[in-house]
Amino acid sequence: MTSFLFYILAAFAEIAGCFSFWAWTRLGKSMLWTIPGTISLVFFAWILTKVDIDIAGRAYAIYGGIYIVCSLLWLWVVEDTRPDKCDIVGAVICLFGASIILLAPRS
Template sequence: MTVARSLLLFALAALAEIGGAWLVWQGVREHRGIAWIGAGVVALGLYGFVATLQPDAHFGRILAAYGGVFVAGSLLWGMALDGYRPDRYDVIGALVCLAGVAVIMYAPRT
């Protein structure tokens, strides 16, 4: 259950951080206004909180692994909301990052 919980928390963290960054981007770059920026800032704060709920106690490990989730999640977000189509190198890079997440977070340790 710990791996499932960890994966769920990574997904929630990705939603909060990528969504927050996207909202700020929309507010500033697409001129949607301060409400979009404020919502983004709140979402980014929620990301920081969600990351603390990971079962592993090591900050560096959690943030390093989350980096891989962020890479893959950002490409998915771009596809879903901005019409971005990743090329094969984007996909390969994201898969490499997710493999790194698996090694960092879920490799057996003694």
């Protein structure tokens, strides 16, 4: 359960960090937005190392599904754009795939 929290924290840290650069380059915000954005991206990288999985590639694959759902939440809450049916179906498919990777029996 702790790993799930780390994945969610990592996703929002990555999204916030990337969004700061988006705001600077695409929305005309001050370049100063990149300072907290860079800190957020460093926090993202560090927090993702805290998940309870021994293989980085597998941790990143599982993270991908959670990242997509968190991105759609960001879209809705921060950017005030409600996800459409295709967004939701795509996110469910990604979570299903991430669940297979997470829960598959391994030898």
